[in-house]
Amino acid sequence: MKKWISIFTIAVMAACGVSCQLNGGTDPNPERANNLLWGRVYDAITYQYQIVMAIEQLNDTIRGVTYNRDVYGHCHISSDEGTYNIDYEYNNKHYRIETFGKSLDEGGKWRVYIKNNPYADFVWIGTVQGIVGEPAKFSFNYDSSAYYSTKYRDIILSEIEYHYDPETEIITTKFNRIDGYSADKSSELVVADYLIEFEAREPVVFHNAPSNSGRLHSGKVVILYGDTILDYQRELTVTIDNNRIIYQ
Amino acid sequence: MKRPIFLLIAILATVSVSAQEIKTNTSIKYSKEKSIVQTDTATIITTVKTRPLFSPKHDIRAGVGSLGLVTGLFLGSVTYDHDSDSNFREDMKNSNTYISPRNFVGNYSLSYTYHDRHWLQYGGTLAFGASTCRRRDIDSGKSVENLDYYIFSAMPSVRFVWFYRDKVQLYSSISVGVVTDFYDLYVWGDVALIGCTFGRKLFGFVELGGGMTGVARMGIGYRFDAKIKK
Numbered sequence: 001m002k003k004w005i006s007i008f009t010i011a012v013m014a015a016c017g018v019s020c021q022l023n024g025g026t027d028p029n030p031e032r033a034n035n036l037l038w039g040r041v042y043d044a045i046t047y048q049y050q051i052v053m054a055i056e057q058l059n060d061t062i063r064g065v066t067y068n069r070d071v072y073g074h075c076h077i078s079s080d081e082g083t084y085n086i087d088y089e090y091n092n093k094h095y096r097i098e099t100f101g102k103s104l105d106e107g108g109k110w111r112v113y114i115k116n117n118p119y120a121d122f123v124w125i126g127t128v129q130g131i132v133g134e135p136a137k138f139s140f141n142y143d144s145s146a147y148y149s150t151k152y153r154d155i156i157l158s159e160i161e162y163h164y165d166p167e168t169e170i171i172t173t174k175f176n177r178i179d180g181y182s183a184d185k186s187s188e189l190v191v192a193d194y195l196i197e198f199e200a201r202e203p204v205v206f207h208n209a210p211s212n213s214g215r216l217h218s219g220k221v222v223i224l225y226g227d228t229i230l231d232y233q234r235e236l237t238v239t240i241d242n243n244r245i246i247y248q
Numbered sequence: 249m250k251r252p253i254f255l256l257i258a259i260l261a262t263v264s265v266s267a268q269e270i271k272t273n274t275s276i277k278y279s280k281e282k283s284i285v286q287t288d289t290a291t292i293i294t295t296v297k298t299r300p301l302f303s304p305k306h307d308i309r310a311g312v313g314s315l316g317l318v319t320g321l322f323l324g325s326v327t328y329d330h331d332s333d334s335n336f337r338e339d340m341k342n343s344n345t346y347i348s349p350r351n352f353v354g355n356y357s358l359s360y361t362y363h364d365r366h367w368l369q370y371g372g373t374l375a376f377g378a379s380t381c382r383r384r385d386i387d388s389g390k391s392v393e394n395l396d397y398y399i400f401s402a403m404p405s406v407r408f409v410w411f412y413r414d415k416v417q418l419y420s421s422i423s424v425g426v427v428t429d430f431y432d433l434y435v436w437g438d439v440a441l442i443g444c445t446f447g448r449k450l451f452g453f454v455e456l457g458g459g460m461t462g463v464a465r466m467g468i469g470y471r472f473d474a475k476i477k478k
Binding site for chain 2: 003007010011014015017018019020021022023024025026027028029030032033036037040184193194225227229230232234
């Protein structure tokens with residue numbers, strides 16, 4: 001009996017002795033999903049904001065507005081009979097805007113094209129609609145499907161106004177309306193693997209200050225994520241308060 | 249973690265060998281017998297060395313082994329469990345979860361060997377290794393996904409005994425067979441560079457080597473005579 005107890009004890013000790021931890025796993029991070037989801041929406045909105053800045057600059061150029069500082073950075077405009085080419089040296093982006101001879105405050109409807117590199121063709125990514133008598137207000141229908149070669153797609157309908165404060169030298173771009181969705185599909189056969197719908201509940205404001213070339217400053221966005229295959233949904237409200245992100 | 253294992257093995261080996269040395273006079277099966285015959289013209293000294301009569305035996309063993317490089321490869325010691333953004337949808341679905349630490353629970357083996365000669369034994373080994381890991385819900389802590397890894401191997405084996413005493417044997421062995429992680433099948437093996445058994449019928453063993461049963465192994469076994477055909 002004593003022998004068997006010894007054997008059993010040694011066997012248990014041996015089994016305990018060889019067991020060990022191989023890696024530490026991951027830490028619980030409740031904010032991770034929110035960060036991931038907001039990251040996608042933030043990318044879509046800020047990418048649109050870059051184009052909006054080009055539209056603003058063209059609008060200001062046509063209106064003959066000048067600023068105390070170079071608020072649009074490395075952005076250069078050249079024109080050719082109602083077609084304006086806007087080149088960003090900074091990120092090598094090239095936009096082309098057709099105005100059809102009408103400014104935004106005359107109710108002009110502009111078409112916006114983009115090409116990612118000098119060898120690519122311009123593709124149509126959106127339409128700008130001006131408002132009669134409103135020199136710094138317009139709406140922008142943006143669709144990235146022609147631009148992205150992948151199956152990823154952003155569609156955003158925005159209403160925008162902007163103004164320049166000569167004291168702070170800040171251009172404030174306010175998205176009074178953002179209504180859009182991002183979708184991704186794994187093949188041509190499916191409609192979408194997932195859909196992210198987002199909507200601005202409070203105006204989303206970007207500040208183009210002397211210290212930066214455009215930063216999200218405030219706003220409130222409601223996001224609804226739905227996975228069509230994994231049957232998973234998530235809802236998130238993001239409040240941006242003076243550059244601070246709050247998830248609800 | 250490996251240091252206590254080696255220490256334990258060393259203690260067991262030392263105790264067994266020292267025990268053998270003390271009792272060897274009474275248990276040794278072979279001996280020298282010296283006879284002296286005195287004649288008128290000469291003295292004839294005859295020395296007869298008697299080797300123990302070897303009888304074929306079976307043994308069965310159960311052992312546990314530490315983590316090795318090979319088992320580590322299969323059981324996730326060289327990769328980290330992580331959530332990555334490579335697949336956004338999976339990432340979103342898993343975002344309210346976390347992955348618990350991955351724990352190695354041991355390599356367990358069961359083997360049978362036939363003792364054909366003093367120096368040659370052969371048989372087969374079954375080995376099983378596992379590491380446990382769970383994906384858990386952040387709020388409730390409940391397991392939502394089983395991320396355990398398992399390996400199972402079946403290997404014919406040959407053992408070469410290079411020090412044979414009744415109670416202690418030192419040997420080396422090699423096994424080659426198939427391994428499965430329950431997804432794929434591989435051909436792999438196991439080597440015991442040095443192994444030691446101590447005991448008669450019921451015996452313990454310790455081994456150092458590499459392969460499917462780990463780097464350091466120990467266990468118990470039972471030896472019994474094979475029936476000799478007359």
